[in-house]
Amino acid sequence: MDTEYFPDGVTPIDGWFYDLRVPELSGLGRKYVLTDYDILDDGRLHTEEIQRLIDLAAESGGGVIVVPRGTYRTGALFFKPGVHLYVEDGGVLRGSDDPADYPLRKTRIEGETCRYFSALINADGADGFTMCGPGTVDGNGMRSWRAFRLRRMWNPDCTNKDEQRPRLVYVSNSRDVTVAGLRLQNSHFWTTHFYKCQRVKLLGCSIYSPASPVRAPSTDAVDLDVCSDVLIKNCRMEVNDDAVVLKGGKGPWADEDPDNGANQRILVEDCVYGFCHGCLTCGSESVHDKNILVRRIRVLDGNNLLWLKLRPDTPQHYEHIAVEGAEGKVRNFLTVRPWTQFFDLKGRTDKPKSLAEHITLRDCRVKCDTFFNVEPSPEQYTLRDFTLEDLRILARSGPIDGSAIENLTVNRVTAESADQ
Numbered sequence: 580m581d582t583e584y585f586p587d588g589v590t591p592i593d594g595w596f597y598d599l600r601v602p603e604l605s606g607l608g609r610k611y612v613l614t615d616y617d618i619l620d621d622g623r624l625h626t627e628e629i630q631r632l633i634d635l636a637a638e639s640g641g642g643v644i645v646v647p648r649g650t651y652r653t654g655a656l657f658f659k660p661g662v663h664l665y666v667e668d669g670g671v672l673r674g675s676d677d678p679a680d681y682p683l684r685k686t687r688i689e690g691e692t693c694r695y696f697s698a699l700i701n702a703d704g705a706d707g708f709t710m711c712g713p714g715t716v717d718g719n720g721m722r723s724w725r726a727f728r729l730r731r732m733w734n735p736d737c738t739n740k741d742e743q744r745p746r747l748v749y750v751s752n753s754r755d756v757t758v759a760g761l762r763l764q765n766s767h768f769w770t771t772h773f774y775k776c777q778r779v780k781l782l783g784c785s786i787y788s789p790a791s792p793v794r795a796p797s798t799d800a801v802d803l804d805v806c807s808d809v810l811i812k813n814c815r816m817e818v819n820d821d822a823v824v825l826k827g828g829k830g831p832w833a834d835e836d837p838d839n840g841a842n843q844r845i846l847v848e849d850c851v852y853g854f855c856h857g858c859l860t861c862g863s864e865s866v867h868d869k870n871i872l873v874r875r876i877r878v879l880d881g882n883n884l885l886w887l888k889l890r891p892d893t894p895q896h897y898e899h900i901a902v903e904g905a906e907g908k909v910r911n912f913l914t915v916r917p918w919t920q921f922f923d924l925k926g927r928t929d930k931p932k933s934l935a936e937h938i939t940l941r942d943c944r945v946k947c948d949t950f951f952n953v954e955p956s957p958e959q960y961t962l963r964d965f966t967l968e969d970l971r972i973l974a975r976s977g978p979i980d981g982s983a984i985e986n987l988t989v990n991r992v993t994a995e996s997a998d999q
Contacts (some may be wrong), residue, residue, distance in 0.1 A: 585844055585870035586899040586939060592872075596810050597845055601782060602709050604802045607663045608644035611635070613651055620649030624675055629653050633707045636662045644713060646670040654680025655697035655745065660705045666714030666761060674699040674747070674767075676722040681745040687774045687804060688746075689739060690829035690864025691999035692838045698749035698772070708750060711759040711868040726886035738921060739797045744768045754778050764788065766798050770818065774804040775840075781811045788818045790854050795819045800855070802826050805840040812846075818852025821860040821886070825871065829864040829893045831927035852878045858909070861897045862888030863918045863934075871900040878907030883952075884945065886911070887935050888918035889960045894931035901939040912945055912972060914952040915983075917959055933960040942969045948992050952972040955983035967992050 583592040604610070612630050617880040618625045618632070629644070630796040633656060636642040641661025648669035654677075658664065666672055675681075681696040688695045699718060702708045710716075718988035734741075750756055751774040759782040763770055770786050773779050781801065787796035800816040803809055804826035816822040828839025842865070852858050858881050860875050865888075878884065885902050889895055915935065924930070950972050953962070963985035979994070981987035 584899040586687070586872055586937065587870055590870055592846065593808070594776060595808065599782060599812065601711055602757065604643065604645070604665050604712070606711060607643035607665060609636070609639065609689065610645050610663070611642055612645040612647055614647055618651060620651060622652065624652050624654065625676070626656070626680060627656040627810070627877040629656055633658055633662050653681060653699070657697075657698065658705055658708060661707070661833070661978055663708065663852075664700065664710040666691045666712040666716060668713040670712070670714035671717055672715070673717045674719045674745070676719045676725070678743040678745065686749065687751065687772075687838070690826055690833070690839070690910050692845035695740065696743060696745045698746040700748045702753060703751045703874040704753060705750070707756045708753055709759075710748070711757065711761060713760055715762040715764060716747060717764050717963045720765045720788070720795060720798070721793060723767040724795050727796050728793065739768070746770070749773065749774070750776055750779075756780070757782070759783055761785075762787065763794070768797055769802050770800045771800065772802040772804065773806050773809070776806045777807045777808055779806060780874045781814055783813045785815045786818060790819045799824045803842050803845060805842065807843045809845045811848075812851060813849050815851045815853065815893065816855060818855055820855070821849055821857040822852055822855040823858065823873075824860045825862070826864045826917045826947070827866040827868070827891060831892050831924050831931055833866050834894045839866050840869070841869060843869050845871045847873040848875050850876050850883075852876065852881050854880045855882070857881070857883040857886040858905075859884070860886045860888060860903065861900070862895065863890055863920060865895055865897075867892070868900065869898050872903070873901070874903040875907070876905050878905065878909055878945070881907070881909040883911045883914045884909045885913050885940060887915045887938075889915070889933050889935070889956070890918050890922070891930050891959050892922050892924045892927075893933070895933040895960075897938070899937045901941065902940045902943065903939075905943040905945060908946045910948045911952045912947045912950045912974070913940060915962060916952070916954045917956050930959060933958065935962050937964045939966040940970065941966070944971045946973040948975045951979045953980070953983050961985065966990075970994070
């Protein structure tokens with residue numbers, strides 16, 4: 580096949596991105612089936628027993644923890660190198676709804692390295708880590724969603740971290756990670772979070788959290804945090820926050836912190852989006868994102884197709900980002916605005932400047948409320964070299980106003996008024 584390239588036009592899409600093989604259960608090593616070790620579908624919490632099984636597998640040369648049909652309850656689990664997770668059809672690994680079952684550890688959350696709650700599934704330094712199967716990993720987050728909403732009613736300024744709640748999956752400092760086939764649902768906080776990982780594939784997953792009757796706060800589908808070479812393909816994402824989010828650090832000197840960094844060579848394709856706040860969101864905790872390609876996606880109900888959040892307290896650089904072949908319905912086609920939630924210059928006297936450049940939206944057929952939701956803020960950021968081409972847009976409002984962008988190219992764009 581002809582060589583394809585990332586949006587900078589010179590970086591080839593490596594052959595690794597076209598390899599869609601998912602490991603079979605038989606290929607993951609010795610099987611450690613929960614029920615063979617008296618871990619039963621009995622409503623009890625089995626954190627210690629499952630962790631001992633993971634440790635046994637690691638000490639015995641590796642293998643795979645198998646969750647058979649039934650529902651098995653647990654708190655935080657820590658996977659070791661060489662140990663994988665497989666959830667069979669009809670199997671559910673269900674998290675505890677008590678934050679005390681997720682121990683505090685040094686981790687990464689909201690663009691900072693700090694002590695915070697462990698996730699349900701944790702893997703650090705676990706090259707080759709695979710979690711797959713046709714079953715379900717369920718965070719059981721209803722209790723913390725309700726508590727968070729109540730806390731926000733009491734204190735509208737409380738942060739996302741003020742209500743103690745774990746993520747569903749956190750993988751860090753690992754290469755060649757595969758998450759495939761699973762239904763990942765009802766996380767207390769972010770659903771999947773990858774930090775300083777290389778060569779990550781999410782294939783054919785369904786990632787879900789509800790928008791009603793209780794809105795599941797901050798349950799992003801995929802958070803990429805200082806990652807490179809990531810493929811998200813054939814997934815369905817429906818969450819009460821952003822779907823694919825690029826993180827990487829925040830704060831007035833975030834670009835100097837070695838814990839922070841860039842996301843590069845990210846490919847999202849052939850995915851379906853239910854309700855979400857942003858299909859692709861850069862920020863709000865992001866330092867540098869480069870060569871990000873989203874293509875052939877279908878959006879059933881999204882707030883923003885491409886959302887560039889620009890923090891006035893963080894130096895940010897978004898470059899060579901493209902959305903191609905999107906179709907469906909969103910409220911905002913393109914959103915570029917300052918993001919001031921929990922703004923804090925930490926004593927810095929000047930506001931760091933940010934830059935978004937070489938941004939392309941191409942070959943899209945979208946119905947929306949607002950087509951062009953771009954706010955000028957020259958004292959905070961520069962926008963340049965944006966391209967809109969081969970677009971058919973039905974929109975209530977938002978004609979193209981290119982005054983905020985240096986060198987805006989518009990080719991073959993049809994934007995018609997629509998009543999919705």
